[in-house]
Amino acid sequence: MSRPTDFIPFYRPSIDREEEEAVLSVLRSGWLTTGEVTLQFEREFAARAGVDYALAVSSATAGLHLCLEAAGVGEHGKVATTPYTFAATAEVIRYLGADPLFVDIEEDSYNLSPESLEEALRNNPEVAAVIPVHVGGLPCRMDAILRMAAEHDAMVIEDAAHCLPREGQVEAPGSQGALGVYSFYATKPITTGEGGMVVTRDGELARRMSMMRLHGIDRDVWNRYTSRDASWYYEVREPGFKYNLTDLASSLGRVQLRKSERFLQARQRIARMYLEGLAGLDYLRLPQNDPSHSWHLFQIRLVLPRLKLDRDRFVRALMERGIGVSVHFIPLHIMPYYRQTYGLKERDFPVAMQCYRETISLPIYPDLEDEQVQRVIAGIRELGDCHFTRR
Ligand SMILES: Cc1ncc(COP(=O)(O)O)c(C=O)c1O
Incomplete structure (x- = not known):
């Protein structure tokens, strides 16, 4: 099918000189991978979401994987989620050898139905986590979902890939569960090309994810030794992943967030x-x-x-x-x-x-x-x- 010359694309990112200059300045700085710019991006994002910890990651998929791992989901575990989502939401459950328990959605919002979730949790008490997805950016009925998950001792990991916290917003989608994940994929509310952010108020979960995000290397040990001028030293505590976000991407993200x-x-x-x-x-x-x-x-x-x-x-x-x-x-x-x-x-x-x-x-x-x-x-x-x- 040939396209008319005035074809209206389904999506185009909004990028101008500000993003170009931010990326150029990182290119010229001599430090391209994760560094100070990413730390600043994380701080700004945490403040925006009203949470204590924000961890920049290479994609929301990576972020969801880190969350489930930190939540202790493993072989033969069960995670309740919606079938009305992108592949990423469920594939991360399979990465860990666990099984998705699909739960039907609400007719008028496309979001996970709390009533169907309640029934699913009653019939499957072993469910370790629930991943609601705010489809298209319309918030799920979080009060009901959080209450049901708490009653069944399941951790809530919000797939907020389609959302972004607003300035001064209380209870922004993505910031209400134990963990929340945003996406900066090219079509998302803000973009870094590929990228994502995990948010939480739980220091233990943040520490675990921060270690697993970069090869299972314990940053505390690293920091202790680097302060003694032994920057070559590190300890691998777990077989982790390579899920960090680069300063190049974060420079784009900071401008887009503004x-x-x-x-x-x-x-x-x-x-x-x-x-x-x-x-x-x-x-x-x-x-x-x-x-x-x-x-x-x-x-x-x-x-x-x-x-x-x-x-x-x-x-x-x-x-x-x-x-x-x-x-x-x-x-x-x-x-x-x-x-x-x-x-x-x-x-x-x-x-x-x-x-x-x-x-x-x-x-x-x-x-x-x-x-x-x-x-x-x-x-x-x-x-x-x-x-x-x-x-
Ligand atoms: C609902 C949902 N969750 C997760 C993702 C994964 O995001 P990413 O491409 O940043 O890994 C997407 C991507 O489109 C998505 O639509």
Whole structure:
């Protein structure tokens, strides 16, 4: 399929001279890997999230892996999570030889259903941790999830890959569980190309993750010896991982974090334009306009009985009209690996399946122009009106 020259991409990062200069200054400093810039980024992020510890990591996937390891999840352990997420959320459970226990989602938010979680925890008392995902940046019902996890002695690790704490926000998504993980992947609310941040208020967990993040090397021993001018000395306490974030990436992250409030306002504005421009259409359901939404994704739902075309054809037709859209998510329980390993069926998670069949994600990023937003709205309305059926 050839793309029109004025194709509206699904996503573009917002990068300008400030990021370029920050990266150049690290390049010229002679220190490219983890160092002072990363430490500053961690301090600034911890202050923003209102937590005691923030650890910069090479990706949110790496961060989730570190969290589960620090939580003591191991061989044959069980971790409850949603099937309505990206591969990363569940694969890290398998890295440790544990098994994901999928729990269905809520119809109107795409997030883990606390009611289904309660039932799953009752039937599986051995669950060691719960990973709720704030899908698209809409916060999960954390009060209920935290209460249920506490009752069952399970640690909550928030997958906040789609979120970013706001200035002065109390109880920001990602900062309420024992552990929370943010992503700085290219399409996320702020980006370092690849990267992530783990946050916690628990010093023991932070210490464990900080050691495992860099080859299982005990930093305390390192620090003791470096202060004695023996910078060559280190001790490996565990076979750890190589999950540190570079100063090059952190320099980008610091600038993006400073701009993040502006980025959010731009996405909120686009969300309002979509909500107004697409209101009142019988063949569409629009997302909740929650003030805590990070609007990483703007997901619309097709009311399929009111349309003469399905989601795949709707997506294709929008692409042909020069509008880049995407689908979040293909549920994990229908992925060959999980289907075959755990004998799962489509019907096991009916809400996730229905959401998947009906959902389309629209472009939403700070550099998207008003005229482009209007073209997206017009494209959807044209297509929907033309294939609308009253049956
Ligand atoms: C819900 C969710 N969790 C985790 C990740 C993994 O993030 P990263 O690419 O930083 O490893 C993603 C990435 O898209 C995601 O969407």
